Structures are given as structure tokens and as C-alpha cells.
Amino acid sequence: MKQISRREFIKTTAVGLGSLAALDAIPREVLAFEAADTVLFNGNIITVDAKDTIVQAVAIRNGKILKVGSNQEVQSWSGNGTERIDLKGKTVTPGLVDSHLHIMGYGMQFRPLFLNIRFPLTPNKAALLKLVAERSKTTKPGEWIVGNQGFTLSVDQTPTRWELDEVAPQNPVLLRHNSGQHSTANSMALKLAGITAATPNPYSGKIGRRAGSMEPNGLLFHYPAENLVNRVAPGISDRDMASLAEDVERGQLRCLAAGYASGHDVIVAPQKIGGYFAAAKENRLKMRIRLMEYVSHEKELEQLLRNRDTSSNPMLENGGYKLAVDGGVAAKTALMYDANLESSKSSYVYHDQATLNRMTRMIHATGHQVAFHAVGDRAIDMAINAIEDAMQAKPRENHRHRIEHCLFPTEKALSRIKQLGIVVSVSPQWIRFHSDGYKAMTNESAMQRFLPLKTMLDMGIPVAFGCDVPATILLEPRWAFIGAVGRTTHNGYSPNPAECLTIKEALRMHTMGAAYAGFEERAVGSLEEGKLADMVVWSHDLYAMPLVAMQSLAAERVMVGGKFVETSR
Numbered sequence: 092m093k094q095i096s097r098r099e100f101i102k103t104t105a106v107g108l109g110s111l112a113a114l115d116a117i118p119r120e121v122l123a124f125e126a127a128d129t130v131l132f133n134g135n136i137i138t139v140d141a142k143d144t145i146v147q148a149v150a151i152r153n154g155k156i157l158k159v160g161s162n163q164e165v166q167s168w169s170g171n172g173t174e175r176i177d178l179k180g181k182t183v184t185p186g187l188v189d190s191h192l193h194i195m196g197y198g199m200q201f202r203p204l205f206l207n208i209r210f211p212l213t214p215n216k217a218a219l220l221k222l223v224a225e226r227s228k229t230t231k232p233g234e235w236i237v238g239n240q241g242f243t244l245s246v247d248q249t250p251t252r253w254e255l256d257e258v259a260p261q262n263p264v265l266l267r268h269n270s271g272q273h274s275t276a277n278s279m280a281l282k283l284a285g286i287t288a289a290t291p292n293p294y295s296g297k298i299g300r301r302a303g304s305m306e307p308n309g310l311l312f313h314y315p316a317e318n319l320v321n322r323v324a325p326g327i328s329d330r331d332m333a334s335l336a337e338d339v340e341r342g343q344l345r346c347l348a349a350g351y352a353s354g355h356d357v358i359v360a361p362q363k364i365g366g367y368f369a370a371a372k373e374n375r376l377k378m379r380i381r382l383m384e385y386v387s388h389e390k391e392l393e394q395l396l397r398n399r400d401t402s403s404n405p406m407l408e409n410g411g412y413k414l415a416v417d418g419g420v421a422a423k424t425a426l427m428y429d430a431n432l433e434s435s436k437s438s439y440v441y442h443d444q445a446t447l448n449r450m451t452r453m454i455h456a457t458g459h460q461v462a463f464h465a466v467g468d469r470a471i472d473m474a475i476n477a478i479e480d481a482m483q484a485k486p487r488e489n490h491r492h493r494i495e496h497c498l499f500p501t502e503k504a505l506s507r508i509k510q511l512g513i514v515v516s517v518s519p520q521w522i523r524f525h526s527d528g529y530k531a532m533t534n535e536s537a538m539q540r541f542l543p544l545k546t547m548l549d550m551g552i553p554v555a556f557g558c559d560v561p562a563t564i565l566l567e568p569r570w571a572f573i574g575a576v577g578r579t580t581h582n583g584y585s586p587n588p589a590e591c592l593t594i595k596e597a598l599r600m601h602t603m604g605a606a607y608a609g610f611e612e613r614a615v616g617s618l619e620e621g622k623l624a625d626m627v628v629w630s631h632d633l634y635a636m637p638l639v640a641m642q643s644l645a646a647e648r649v650m651v652g653g654k655f656v657e658t659s660r
């Protein structure tokens with residue numbers, strides 16, 4: 092870093108503060124001045140500060156924001172060694188923060204070992220079976236066919252073991268739904284996993300059975316059941332830390348390209364968390380990552396809390412813990428009070444309320460944050476009950492416990508969420524792409540309660556946005572904006588249009604809102620003096636462009652800590 096005095100600086104630039112003689116009266120330490128490393132100017136810079144100020148220029152030093160303001164105001168921070176970048180009117184925002192995604196799991200999807208079964212390659216069951224049939228022709232007998240995550244079909248459309256046997260009779264096959272809430276395996280895979288009619292359901296998981304019998308039909312609900320096969324399938328559980336770190340790298344490059352400078356990986360299995368620490372230790376993290384370790388059951392929790400990795404790294408933070416309360420709509424495992432809804436026909440309680448309360452109390456007492464996967468109204472209430480119970484046992488300011496997804500909260504749930512200071516982390520991408528499906532799986536009365544974003548904001552509930560890859564194909568933040576602002580599907584269905592947000596509100600949720608969900612709002616989420624210089628240069632002015640054009644919004648360059656990063660798409 093080249094240091095120059097304020098006086099030298101003034102001599103070497105055209106911008107002056109008055110006569111040099113006048114400066115002589117100012118004490119030397121006040122004059123000590125370091126020029127900016129980088130100045131961006133001639134921009135349309137949306138700061139997302141409290142007043143939603145838009146400025147022209149920003150000066151950066153040591154990875155932090157030194158000054159934001161007009162070209163003239165910021166110009167005075169330029170020195171001899173300052174890199175000056177003319178934005179030529181381009182729009183800049185804070186680096187987006189994603190409150191819910193799975194960077195390692197996303198990176199894993201692109202490993203060539205896996206059969207690519209992601210949308211749009213598998214729009215229906217026939218297309219999915221055809222892909223498996225084709226792969227089986229080139230796969231030796233006995234060798235595995237493992238799909239990436241995953242197909243988007245509902246559980247009724249998911250091939251059973253017998254349908255998979257027909258297209259791949261000589262290979263074990265394992266395919267996972269993109270939501271991660273259910274998988275399907277053929278007979279050979281079930282056999283290798285040792286799953287028979289006599290196999291009991293694992294804790295909080297469920298083995299699908301043929302109607303009226305105990306015979307497994309290939310379907311596996313929730314991670315503990317899916318893991319029965321995952322542990323024998325190649326490429327999933329048999330991974331060393333180096334290859335997990337590669338997944339992190341591969342995933343982060345795509346996330347950075349989309350415009351995320353920070354992200355919260357909200358499900359990291361204890362066996363895989365080392366992959367992140369390995370990547371961090373080797374300085375391979377270019378994106379700021381916050382982890383939430385996944386807790387499968389109560390017995391495991393004490394050990395996880397004891398063995399917590401507390402090593403610090405500027406790009407990696409070990410955040411709190413994740414608990415799952417229910418599953419997903421496509422798997423029919425969304426826990427709703429009306430269990431007759433299609434969304435809930437296979438639903439069951441993962442952890443009973445007393446167990447959930449004990450686990451929540453234990454995490455809460457250590458001062459860590461808890462995030463609950465809760466989709467259905469009953470699951471959301473169970474999460475709220477657990478937080479309330481923990482708060483009664485030990486009141487704690489600023490806990491920021493979170494509910495992830497929160498698709499169908501009741502009115503009462505919203506007021507309890509507000510009262511308890513719970514953060515809601517949602518994927519508005521789903522509004523456009525899944526509302527038709529959700530409506531078919533629930534009913535209009537439930538859809539009136541679906542992701543009530545405007546109500547939550549008006550109530551002062553902290554809301555954060557996260558894209559949830561690979562559980563969705565919709566990586567880029569434009570899909571969050573289109574979902575939250577447009578709130579309409581391709582077919583023109585609009586679930587409760589009164590809940591539309593403005594683009595300003597949506598951008599705030601994806602910057603300051605998500606930063607708040609990770610206790611990072613003082614460091615990132617807005618472009619203000621002293622905060623980290625994370626920002627995105629966009630293809631368009633997102634505040635000015637019509638919503639119908641939003642599909643072409645793309646991140647052109649992404650800066651993390653004052654440096655533009657290399658990305659890949």
C-alpha cells in the first residue's frame with residue numbers, strides 16, 4: 092500500500108482544499124492520508140443504505156469502503172497509485188447475500204460421475220426413465236447409475252424401484268429429487284443397501300412401501316432414509332476432504348458469477364464440514380461463506396457442540412445449527428394441519444415437539460443460532476414453539492433464530508414470529524415456478540397464506556432471500572426479484588397479489604435482509620463507509636428496468652473485498 096500524506100496528495104492532483112498555507116495550521120496526524128486503492132466513478136450506485144441513497148462513485152482501500160458520494164466527493168481520495176474505473180453509467184449494488192443455499196452440494200452436481208437429471212432434461216417421468224435407460228446401455232453390469240440432484244417430479248410421478256428395474260435391470264440406480272426431500276432406488280440398489288421388508292424406518296426418515304405391505308417400493312423420504320442408500324452409492328458418502336473442497340470451489344464460482352458475494356450454506360453434514368475448512372485453509376474461498384451444521388438427532392447434538400471447529404478465517408464463519416421439522420410439497424411431506432392436502436399425505440413428524448424443544452434449548456443455551464427447515468403451517472408452529480420454549484428457559488437478546496422456507500404460515504404464526512424476533516429466510520424464486528404446482532397440491536385457502544412477503548415486511552419481520560441451489564435450478568437473483576415483485580406464474584396465476592414487493596424492497600431483502608440473518612449487517616449488505624467492499628456491476632439498472640425485461644438482468648462483474656473476482660458460469 093502506497094502511503095502519501097494529504098499534502099503530497101493535494102500537490103499531485105488537481106483537486107485542492109484551498110491554499111497549502113492554510114493546511115500548515117492543521118496537526119500532522121490529521122493530515123495523514125492514504126489514497127484509495129480503487130475508485131469506481133460515473134456509476135449508478137445503489138447503496139441500499141437506510142435512505143436508499145444512489146451515488147456516482149465509491150472509493151475503496153484495504154478491501155473496505157472509504158467513501159461513497161458524487162464523482163467530485165470521491166475523486167479527492169484518488170492518489171498516484173489508485174486504480175480508477177469508469178463505470179460508464181453502469182448500475183452497481185452491494186454484493187448480494189444469499190441466506191439459503193448449498194454451495195458444496197451445488198458444486199457436487201457438476202461432477203461428471205453423476206447422470207445429469209436436472210430440469211429441463213427431465214420434464215416428466217418418461218424423460219427421466221429414458222435417460223437412465225440410455226446410461227445403462229453404456230454402463231457395465233453391476234456398476235452404479237447415480238443421478239445428480241435432481242429431478243423435479245412430484246412423488247406420484249417419481250419412478251418406483253420396479254420402473255427403474257425395467258430400464259436398468261443390471262445396474263443399481265439411485266436418483267434424487269431436486270428438493271433433496273426424497274430419492275428413489277431400484278431393486279439392486281436396495282439390495283446393496285440391505286433394505287428389505289424387515290428394515291425399520293430410520294429415525295425421522297421413511298422407507299416407501301408397496302400399498303398394504305411392508306415391501307419397499309424404492310422411495311426414500313428425508314435424509315436418514317436416503318442415506319441408507321447414499322452410504323453405498325459411489326460419489327456421495329465416500330468422499331475425501333480434498334474432493335469436497337473442490338465441490339465448494341466449483342459451487343462458489345457459479346454463485347459468484349450470479350452476483351452473490353456472500354452465502355449461507357444452511358445444511359452442512361458433520362462428515363462434510365471439513366471440506367469447507369480445507370478450502371478456507373488453502374485460501375480457496377473467494378466468496379464469504381457462513382455455515383450451519385445439520386443436526387440429525389438429539390444424541391448427535393451434544394457431540395457436535397463439543398467438537399465444534401472454531402478456527403477462524405476471514406472468508407468462512409461457522410454459524411449455527413440446522414434442524415429439519417418437515418419435508419417438501421413435491422414429496423408430500425409438508426407438515427400441514429390439514430393432513431388431507433396432497434402436499435401432506437405422506438407427512439409425519441420428524442422430531443416430536445418435546446425432542447425439538449430439547450435440541451433447540453441446547454443450541455440456544457450455547458449462544459448459537461438455530462435454523463429450522465419448516466414448510467407447512469404445522470411445522471412452522473412447531474419451530475416457533477421450540478424457539479418460544481428456549482426463550483422462556485433462557486431469555487436471550489438478538490438470537491436471530493431462523494425459519495427457512497416458511498411457505499404457509501398462519502396469521503397467528505406471523506405475530507408470534509414478530510414477537511419472538513425470528514428471522515424468516517425464503518426463496519421467492521419459487522413463487523413464479525412452483526405456485527401452480529403448490530396450488531394443485533394444496534388449495535386456494537392455503538395459497539392465500541403462501542409466502543406473505545409484504546405482510547411480513549409491514550409487520551417488521553426480518554426477511555432474507557436465498558436461492559436454495561441445488562434444490563432449485565434458479566440460481567440467479569433475477570429469479571428472486573421476478574418472484575417477489577411479479578408474484579405470477581407462467582400460467583398467469585398470482586397467489587395473493589397483495590403480497591407483491593417493490594424491486595427496492597426485494598433488493599434490500601437480498602442484501603441487508605440476508606446479511607442480518609447471518610449477523611453480518613455491519614460488514615456487508617450495503618455500500619457504506621467502513622463496510623467491506625463487496626459489490627456487483629449489473630448489466631441493467633434493476634430499479635429502472637421493466638419487470639418483463641428482468642430475465643436479462645445479469646451480474647457482469649463481482650467484487651469481493653475490493654477485488655473483482657474471476658468467476659465461471
Ligand SMILES: [Zn+2]
Nearest residue numbers: 191192559562
Ligand atoms: Zn435448502
